[in-house]
Amino acid sequence: MAHFERGAVMRTASAEVRAGGKGIDAARVAHSLGRKAPLIVLVGDRDADEYCRLLFDEKADFRYTTYLGSIRVATMYLEENSTVTTIVNEEGPTINESDWSKYLSEIEGEIKPGEIVACMGSFPHGVTQESITELVNLVHKRGSLLLMDTAPRFLSFGLFAGVDIISPNLDEAESVINAASEDFFTGDIRDGVQRAKNAALKLCEMGVKVALVHAGELGTALAYKSSVDFLPAFPVKVVSAVGAGDSLAAGFSLKSEEQGDVTQMDTIDWRLSLAFGTATASASCEMGRAGDVDPVRVAEIFKQIRD
Ligand SMILES: Nc1ncnc2c1ncn2[C@@H]1O[C@H](COP(=O)(O)OP(=O)(O)OP(=O)(O)O)[C@@H](O)[C@H]1O
Numbered sequence: 001m002a003h004f005e006r007g008a009v010m011r012t013a014s015a016e017v018r019a020g021g022k023g024i025d026a027a028r029v030a031h032s033l034g035r036k037a038p039l040i041v042l043v044g045d046r047d048a049d050e051y052c053r054l055l056f057d058e059k060a061d062f063r064y065t066t067y068l069g070s071i072r073v074a075t076m077y078l079e080e081n082s083t084v085t086t087i088v089n090e091e092g093p094t095i096n097e098s099d100w101s102k103y104l105s106e107i108e109g110e111i112k113p114g115e116i117v118a119c120m121g122s123f124p125h126g127v128t129q130e131s132i133t134e135l136v137n138l139v140h141k142r143g144s145l146l147l148m149d150t151a152p153r154f155l156s157f158g159l160f161a162g163v164d165i166i167s168p169n170l171d172e173a174e175s176v177i178n179a180a181s182e183d184f185f186t187g188d189i190r191d192g193v194q195r196a197k198n199a200a201l202k203l204c205e206m207g208v209k210v211a212l213v214h215a216g217e218l219g220t221a222l223a224y225k226s227s228v229d230f231l232p233a234f235p236v237k238v239v240s241a242v243g244a245g246d247s248l249a250a251g252f253s254l255k256s257e258e259q260g261d262v263t264q265m266d267t268i269d270w271r272l273s274l275a276f277g278t279a280t281a282s283a284s285c286e287m288g289r290a291g292d293v294d295p296v297r298v299a300e301i302f303k304q305i306r307d
């Protein structure tokens with residue numbers, strides 16, 4: 001639309017329906033980079049067919065299980081000649097224990113030892129501390145690490161349950177640390193480098209093994225054990241920064257897995273993984289659809305970051 005105005009009745013110039021979700025963004029990154037990363041989605045049974053068709057059409061490598069209700073919709077209002085985006089996330093239905101167990105079984109069948117299971121986005125209502133503990137235990141039982149890039153409430157559940165890697169943005173990280181509201185984030189990145197470093201270290205103190213705290217165009221703090229680093233973002237001409245964090249998590253995971261058994265954590269160069277994640281995230285900003293990246297551009301930016 002030309003401009004989003006609170007309280008007004010507006011008309012959009014065009015509209016597009018996509019299969020969305022952070023896991024899908026991450027899977028798209030893997031697909032664009034020619035890497036195998038099966039996506040396991042949990043979808044409302046009422047419109048599961050339509051959703052799966054959208055995934056099928058984009059040749060996603062996916063499995064799914066359902067729960068009762070309609071799929072949760074996120075509406076993004078993009079403005080012309082502007083990078084301002086307004087997003088409204090719907091609540092969606094509540095999952096019961098048996099549908100959650102079905103989903104976990106599907107995940108269990110896909111995990112291979114020594115890899116990263118990336119758990120991205122929001123969970124339905126009905127997912128509790130116990131549900132997340134089950135997920136963390138399942139991943140550990142299968143000999144892998146769990147990365148979470150989810151809403152703060154679930155990150156807190158993950159921290160309590162022993163999640164290995166987390167990748168929040170600055171707002172989300174500070175919300176977890178301060179046990180503060182997660183309903184309204186402003187994307188304020190003033191003094192972001194120092195805040196991200198402090199937050200990453202604090203999250204490690206709280207029990208996570210690797211913390212990536214990203215602050216949009218500034219870049220990402222990485223804490224592992226008791227040391228912290230900050231990698232600036234690579235400047236690009238931004239078409240859309242939606243899903244930049246998802247692309248970062250995907251690139252980071254792929255580069256980590258490339259280095260060998262990720263559970264041997266001291267043998268992995270996490271900074272190298274972050275450099276690749278940053279290249280992936282920056283390249284994703286140059287494309288309109290979340291998770292899309294040009295592999296040539298990723299390689300180019302990765303080389304420049306490392307030189
Ligand atoms: N304007 C930008 N220019 C270059 N790189 C960017 C820009 N915005 C973000 N990035 C890269 O993407 C990473 C993640 O960005 P950000 O913190 O905005 O993620 P996010 O808020 O989690 O986004 P989302 O949840 O939509 O995926 C940054 O650390 C940076 O490397």
Ligand SMILES: [Mg+2]
Pocket residue numbers: 149168169245246
């Ligand atoms: Mg994010």
